[in-house]
Structures are given as C-alpha cells and as structure tokens.
Amino acid sequence: MWFEPRPLPSAALRVLAPIAAVIAALALCAALIAWTGTSVAQAYVLLFQGSLGSRFALAETLTRATPLMLTGLAAAVAFRAKLWNIGAEGQLYAGALIAVMLGGGMVDLPVWALLPAALIGGALAGSALLIGPTVLKTGFGVDEVVTTLLLNFVTLLFVSMMLEGALKDPMGMGWPQSAPVLPEAELPRLIERSRLHAGLIIALLAAVALWIMNTRTTWGYEIKAVGANQAAAAFAGIPVNWVMLKVAILSGGLAGLAGASEIAGTRGYLTLDLSPGFGYSGIVVAMLAQLHPLGVVVASIFVAAIFVGADAMSRTVAVPNYIAEVLVAVSLLCVLVSAFLVRFRVRRTAARTS
C-alpha cells in the first residue's frame, strides 16, 4: 500500500470526507453499543431523538453548543496562526468571573449597560489572560502550550479563592458560589421554557465575522501568512509579533465571551462546575472543523448533540453516557484520517502493471 499526494483535492471531496468520517465513527461505536446487549438501531434512534428529535431536545443541544462554538472559534483562530492556545478553559472562567462581577452590580453602572459590560468585560478578561503567554512567546520564545495550559489551573484556583471569599454568596447556604447577576444582566431567552438564550446568536455572528475576516480582510491574510510560514511573512514585512497579539486578543476574547455568555445566559451565578471542559472540547471542535469558522458551527452542534443525546439515551437503555466521549473521540480520529486521505490517495502495491 502506498500514499500518493493528490495534486488538488476537489471541493466535493473536502466536504464529503468529514461526513463520511462521522458515519464511520458511528459504525465503529456501534460495536461497543452492541457489546452492551442493546440494539444498535434503538440506541442511535434514542440518541437522535434525545438531541435533535424534539423542540425541547434541539433547544437543549443548541444551548450546549453555544459555549462550544465560542471556544471552538477561539481555538480555530489561534491555531490558524499557529498560536497553540490550550488555555480556553481558563480564559472561559476569567470571562465568567468578570461577567458575574459586572453583571452582579459590583461597579455602579446604568441598568442598560449591565449586559454589554458583562459580555465585553468577560471577553476582555479572556484576552488579557492570553496576552501574557503570547508576549512571552514572541519576546522570549516561551512555549505557549505549557504557559496557557498551566494558567488554566491558576485561573481555576483563583476563581475558587474568590468564590470562597470576596464573591461568596451570603445567601448561598455556605456553597462556594457567587451571588447571581441582576436580571438586567441576563441574556434574553430565544424559546419559551427552554434554556436556549441569545448567546447562540452572538456565537453565530462571531463565526460569520471570523469567516469574513479570514477570507476578505487584511487581518485574515496576515494570520494565514504568519501561520503558514512565519519567516516568509516577516521577510515580506508582515508585523509578525503584532499579528500574534491580535490573534491572542481575538482568541482569548472568544473564550472569555463563552464564559460570560454562560453566566448571562444559562446559570446567572458562578460556580466551579460552570464548564464541563468546554475549553478543551473547543479544541476538538476546531480540529473537527479543520479550523474553518463555519465548520466550527456544525462541529459544535454535532459534539453537543452527541453529549445531550447520549444523556437521553442512557436514561432509557443500558448504554452508559460515557459513550458520548468515545463517539466524539472516535469522530475526531476519523476526521483526522479522512483529512489525510483527502490529501493523499491510497495506491495498492500490486495494482496496474501492464
């Protein structure tokens, strides 16, 4: 067997490959489901119904997809410039912390300004958290994978300290949680009696804006050039360090916005279990989407649907909801393999002699 590079992969191939990969992942995981003694068809039908099959399920999936979309975009924009931001989780919590402080009325603001202040403040907090590692990277060559990853734990501990101290809700019966934000600082609901909130609109707008930035603007051009060949970009006169900083502000800001939108949209108050790893799942979402902003939208809904659907499925049949993690992981592997097969074609050794 031999891999031969394809000169130019067609557009159809590039779109169909990830779909085929997801189907392959579902097929592979069918074996695990069958192992539990459950009917595979029944399990997948339940998974589908539980995630997309009803108004309520769909709303729940989109609610779950909203923070994933934002952290996915955060990873996608940074990875495009080869700025390996693994710190979206910490940036998310930093954003949530500032959002809960501003939205809770800690600073004297007019009522109409509470929500914008919470969202923008949260985004800026996320940006600020990524600027440090980026300056260390461009100025001193410090590996940002290590610094951003470790900052996650620092941030989480800091948030924990705040929740046990300055921000602790006096009415919280001793639980480490903050006081809720004021009603004026909440994002409006999109559907009655569901948790779906306007954060989804913000995330979708962010995805479209990033797509336009990537394809149409000088910023997107700079980011692509710096990511693809930093030396050539510098030689041509592209200000590499400044581009990195812009990317850091964008990426950290999106992750911070994810935290702020969770506070203002779903929770209203801050606890240490605000995020079940949205920051890390964002990396998976970005990779599934091959770093394409609109792909991130699809990938985040897909990942959210798997998690929400698996929860519903596990309540009916004897398949533990851990299957969601397996499905997402196998999907990522399949998408990576399919991306490879888009670039290379497989040739059999013994084929085509004449």
Add this chain to the structure above:
Amino acid sequence: MVSTPAVEPEVVLRLTGITKRFGALTANDAISLDLRRGRVMALLGENGAGKTTLMNILFGHYVADAGHIEAFGQPLPPGSPKAALAAGICMVHQHFTLADNLSVLDNVILGTEPLWRFWTDRGRARRKLVSLAERFGLVVDPDASVGALSVGERQRVEILKALYRDARILILDEPTAVLTPQESERLFATLKLLTAEGLAIVFISHKMNEVMAASDNVGVLRGGRLVAVRRTAETNRGELAELMIGRTLKAPTVEPMAAGEPVLTLAGVTVKAGGGNGQGMLDAVDLKIRRHQIIGIAGVSGNGQSALADLVSGLIVPDAGLLEVLGNGIARTGPGAMVRCGVARIPEDRHATGLVGDMTVWENLIAERYRLPEFSRFGFLKRGAARQRAEGVIKDYDVRCPGPDAVSRLLSGGNMQKLILGRTLSYGPGLILANQPTRGLDVGAVAYVHERLLAARAGGAGILLISEDLDEILALSDQIAVIHRGRLSPPQPRSAVTIRQLGLAMAGHWTELSEVA
C-alpha cells in the same frame, strides 16, 4: 576499469516504455533506458522534465501507468521499495534521510536489523562500515553524531548506508546541489572507485559541467521524454544544453553603462553577531552602489553575506555606521520601509523566506503591499485587484501555473523565482538585492533571471548581487567585491580581476585583490 569499446559490460537495469501520468500532465512518456555494470549514467534535464518521477518509479515510490523494469535480468515488481532494495537498488536523496541525534554507525545499520531482537552485532557492523569507508575513501568517524557533521560528510554517510546494504545500483538525486566545489570533486573521485568495483550509478543533475566530469553516458530528458542518449566523451556542453532546453541559449551580454547617482550607501556599517539568523556578521563595511550598476559580492558562504542581505532587506539594523537607501537615511528600518523606499528584495531561500507555500499565487504576490491602497481598503482586501495583478505577473513573467488561485507550493523552483521577480521588479525599483538569485535553478530559468536583472539595470536600478556562483558574478557584475569574515574588500572592475585572484581573496588573501587596484 577500462573496457574495450567492443565489449560493453552487461546490462544491469533495463527500463522499457515507462509512462506515468498525473492528471493531464505526462511526467514520463515511454522512457526506455539501459544501465550497464560499472558505468555512470547521468540523467540531465530541467526542473519538471521528469527525472525525479522516473527515479521514484524505479525505486517503487510510484507505480508506472505503463512499462516495466528489469534488474539483473529479473522483472522488478512495481510499487515496492522493498523489492527495489532487495534487488540492490539504493537511492541517495537530495534531502538527506538521516537521524541527526544518532551516530553514524547507528544511522547506517538502522533498518537493516530485525526490530524484535534485543541485541545488534555492532562489532561486525562497525568492521564492515570501516572497511567500506576505507575501500572507497569515504572517511567518516563511525561514532560521530550525524548532527555534528558537515553536509559533505552527511552525504558520505548516505552513500555508506547504501553500500552497507550491498547496493549494486546507486541512484544519486542532485548529489552536488548542497556541496562546495571541493566536496563535489571528492564525490566524483568516490564514484570512480565505486564503478571500478562494478557498481552502476545513475546520477541526476542539471549542472552541465558535473555531467561532463563524472559520467560515461548521459540521457537527456525534456518534457517527460527521453530526447537523447549520448556517450559523454562524444558530446559537449553546448549540445547537451540545447537538447535539454530545446533551443539555443546565448550568454548574457552586459552593455557598458555610465553609473548614475548612488542608490545604496554603507559607511562603516557594523553588525554584531546575533543579528538576523545569527550567521556571520559585518565589520565596518563600506559600499556604494549607483544606478545602472551591478556590484557582485563573492565569498564562501557564512562570511557575512546573510547579514549584508538582512540589512538591505530591512530585517536587521546596523549596530554602528551609516546606511542610506535611495537618498533616505534609514534610522528605523523594516522590510516594509525598504519596500516603500523602492528596494526590490530577492531572498536567498525561495521556500523558507521567499514565498508562503500554502498560499496561492495571488496571495503571495501582494505579500509586500497588501496594506497599501492598491490592494486593500478599510482593512478589506481588494481581491479583484490582487487577482488581476496576479494575472498580469503570470503573463509578463511567464510563470507556468494553472492561474492566480494555484497553490504556490506546487510550482517548480524556476516558476517560484519568477513569481518573486514579478512581485518586486514590476514596480520599477531603484535598488535590487539579489541574494543567490539562481541557486538550484535550471539553465533556462537562470538565463531568464539574468535577463531580467540586466533589464532592471538598464532601467536604472542599482543591483547588489550576492552569489556563491563565481561564474554568475563574473558574467553580470560591473564591479566585484569579496566578503571574508564580515569584511568587504573595495570593489574592483570586473575586467581587472581573474578567477584565481577572487579565489585567493575568498580565502582571505586580500593583497591579491588590492594589487590590481
């Protein structure tokens, strides 16, 4: 080993009707070729003529669409590098395939030992390696770490690797591309020893003088077809060059021109180590380039050429001294500032710093000017204008590519260089930095680059030509200066210097050069 012409040694490798297509492109078109024992067959051809494809088919990396291969009378199964190795066919790639962190011995035995055994017979391996090295004059310390070896030594390790695997047919892909002239001489001596032992060698090259020096036969490829096979003794450089490019080439003629006002002035410029890519430095360099003037900088690589180029590119600033470009005293320089002043920069390495391989032709063409009103407005790119410009450059500079949206990585070296020329020269620059402008290019592309540089000179540009190719320096320059350990000799008129003087000056004997002054 001198064989009488009447008795040709037996054929060890026979290619019959090899055809390989990639989409619409026929990379190899019914190529038939015989290789005989103890002979060096040179394969000559421009970039993209099909040399590498042919060798990849021979070595089993690609499967031919038609045709078959016989090695030592046995058919070679297609598409199997393993079968090729078993038949004694070994390939030394242009870009070495060595593990830098392992020793020479480990690199050589890597892949020859079964993986599931916990020991290796290193004593025997070492004895075999040392005896091979002695027999063929391939002196390398078996315990040296490959990372610490020079390029020439690494190539010797690659050849030893092949010999250790009992190679009987050795394929060398552009073996001299990375070697100094002295190292190339040594390589050719080794090839003589190898053929004397009965090895057959395929030598891929596009450098005429090496083909003449090292081969017994030469096959010329052009556009995927084998257009001629000649005995090296019965042909000459002129004939081969014509066969290779399919037309006659004339040497560049440098018309004498009166030099105009200065476009680049360096006065006592010093760059301390650590600037740019850290290679070399400059020590109180004085230089003046005027309009209509080409100043050639000769020197052994690593003597400060990179620092000089980085300085004029705007990548580094002088630690001391004065730098003046086109009448502007430059205090806070940068690549962008240089471009806006009217400096055209042709970098040393097309792949590493010249182009972004994963971006398209049009994207690369606007890299130096994307923020100017010509190509963007309010932060939005004018994609139409950029594409239109790309189409213009593709036409004016004869860039062979499918169009403005082609990915630059897929272009051949010559076309990449044309792209860079089009990016910079079409704006009528006053000063051109040409750093190794023809390295790795084939004859046709070299002539094209020279023609363009001379046209720019006639158009009023001053050119700083940095090259390790003395022939190029002598052919183009009005004045020649030699750089050695960061110091630059006073430029001398081309008519006043000889190759011998330049060679001595490059080795640091400056008095040779100043005597003519």
